[in-house]
Amino acid sequence: MSPAPAYTVVVPTIGRPCLAECLRALAGAVGHPPHEVVVVDDRPAPDGGLPLEAAGVLLDRVRTLRTGGRGPAAARNAGWRTVRTPWTVFLDDDVQVLPDWSERLAEDLRDAAEEVGGVQGRLEVPLPPDRRPTDWERGTKGLENAAWATADMAYRTAALTRVGGFDERFPRAFREDADLALRVERAGWTLRRGTRTTRHPVRPAHWWASLPAQRGNADDVLMSRLHGRDWWARAQAPRGRLPRHLAVTGAALASAVCALAGRRRAATACAALWTLGTAEFALARILPGPRSGREIAGMLGTSVLIPPLAVRHWLAGLVRHRTAAPLGGTE
Numbered sequence: 474m475s476p477a478p479a480y481t482v483v484v485p486t487i488g489r490p491c492l493a494e495c496l497r498a499l500a501g502a503v504g505h506p507p508h509e510v511v512v513v514d515d516r517p518a519p520d521g522g523l524p525l526e527a528a529g530v531l532l533d534r535v536r537t538l539r540t541g542g543r544g545p546a547a548a549r550n551a552g553w554r555t556v557r558t559p560w561t562v563f564l565d566d567d568v569q570v571l572p573d574w575s576e577r578l579a580e581d582l583r584d585a586a587e588e589v590g591g592v593q594g595r596l597e598v599p600l601p602p603d604r605r606p607t608d609w610e611r612g613t614k615g616l617e618n619a620a621w622a623t624a625d626m627a628y629r630t631a632a633l634t635r636v637g638g639f640d641e642r643f644p645r646a647f648r649e650d651a652d653l654a655l656r657v658e659r660a661g662w663t664l665r666r667g668t669r670t671t672r673h674p675v676r677p678a679h680w681w682a683s684l685p686a687q688r689g690n691a692d693d694v695l696m697s698r699l700h701g702r703d704w705w706a707r708a709q710a711p712r713g714r715l716p717r718h719l720a721v722t723g724a725a726l727a728s729a730v731c732a733l734a735g736r737r738r739a740a741t742a743c744a745a746l747w748t749l750g751t752a753e754f755a756l757a758r759i760l761p762g763p764r765s766g767r768e769i770a771g772m773l774g775t776s777v778l779i780p781p782l783a784v785r786h787w788l789a790g791l792v793r794h795r796t797a798a799p800l801g802g803t804e
Contacts (some may be wrong), residue, residue, distance in 0.1 A: 477579035480627065482507045486523065486550035488516045491567040491676065493524035498569035498672075500529035504576030506563070510535045511552040517542030539588055546639035546649040549623065553633050554748025561630050565646070567595075569672045570625070578681040581667035582627065591654065593697070594625030595670045604762045608772060609682055613675045620709035621654035622785035625671040628653075632662050640699075642797070648692040650791035651708040655700050658707075659800065680771035687782040690715060691790030698797040714789060716782035721750035725781070751776055 482499065486492045499510065510531055514523060526607075528535050536674035537554070537747055540548045541747070553561045560582055564570070581592045598614045600606045604613065615668075616622055635658045645647035654664055693715070696704050762768050773783035 477505050477583045478560050479558040480509045480562050480582065481509045481556040481558045482562045482564055483511045483513065483549055483552035484564050484566055485515055485545050485552065486522055486566040488523060489566055493527040494569055495564065495566050496527040496531065500531045501572055502570050503572065504577040505579035506531065506575060507534065511555060513536045513548040513552045514539045515542055515548040516554045525572045528707045544641065544644045545646045546641045546643050550638040553630065554637060559629050560561060561633060562627045564623045567673065567676050570732050571670050571672060574669050574671065581669055583747060589665055590657045591621065591628045591664045592667040593621055593664065594667055596622065596624055597670055598673050598675065605761065607762050607768055608758045609678045610675045611761065615675055616624050621650055623650040624673055628651065632657050632660065636658050641804055642695060645688060645692065646690040651710055652696060652699065655704065656677050681775060683775050683780060684778060687779060688786050690750060690783050690787040691793060695788060695794045695797055696789030696796050699800050700798065706784035715783060717750065718783040721747055721780040722784045724750060758789065794796050
């Protein structure tokens with residue numbers, strides 16, 4: 474059996490406590506340790522050190538960089554551009570590799586044919602066994618089916634070099650991994666799923682966490698500009714509810730305009746459409762969940778606010794990315 478290729482792990486972080494568990498789990502994975510672990514500190518204003526001692530037996534292989542709050546795409550770029558091994562493995566700071574992860578990674582990399590530019594790890598999102606999952610927990614569970622998520626994604630360093638790494642116009646941990654995957658495939662590489670498994674716990678979140686998440690609608694605009702309107706299918710990404718959010722928000726605006734114009738019947742009809750659309754959205758989020766008082770209240774409140782927020786960020790994305798050139802060179 475040929476030896477497994479060397480790899481370097483790159484972990485971007487904003488100093489969350491979960492980084493310690495990530496490093497501890499990585500140190501506990503035996504069989505084929507990383508050549509280096511590059512921890513990229515992306516805190517805008519670092520206050521104290523990072524829990525690097527959790528790396529245990531790998532501590533002498535840990536190297537840190539600072540990027541000053543430029544976002545996960547820039548942090549990963551800073552990390553992989555210092556890598557000198559054939560493979561770069563990206564891990565998020567909120568995941569925990571399993572004990573056999575490095576052995577299975579060795580198999581994944583050894584089995585990768587020359588045309589394979591990336592091998593994705595399998596994500597496992599544990600949910601509470603004694604109740605139905607919340608809306609936030611179900612959203613995190615969806616990562617198990619996400620294609621090419623950099624929560625655990627190995628890329629040939631040569632492939633990253635060829636495409637230039639991550640596009641730093643994606644400021645959040647959203648779509649930057651899908652964009653990279655499509656560009657790697659466009660450059661002639663193939664991507665596949667590996668056999669290793671990584672645990673992705675559901676991190677704590679406030680009941681309003683779904684509201685700032687709507688900023689991702691602007692990133693979807695950039696994806697469409699770069700990759701065409703069929704990027705959803707090629708990136709194996711769910712379409713989301715933006716068309717319905719547009720309709721619901723349009724009904725609310727039309728109701729207000731008709732009311733100001735004195736057209737009461739039209740205003741009432743549009744208000745009814747808004748109410749039905751909002752109720753459908755809220756029920757779609759409430760019924761699969763635990764249906765506790767807190768969860769229901771949170772879903773009702775955010776279901777009213779999400780559609781106009783989604784539309785607002787989508788429109789902002791249209792303006793912000795209006796000059797982004799398609800990768801094919803044509804509209």
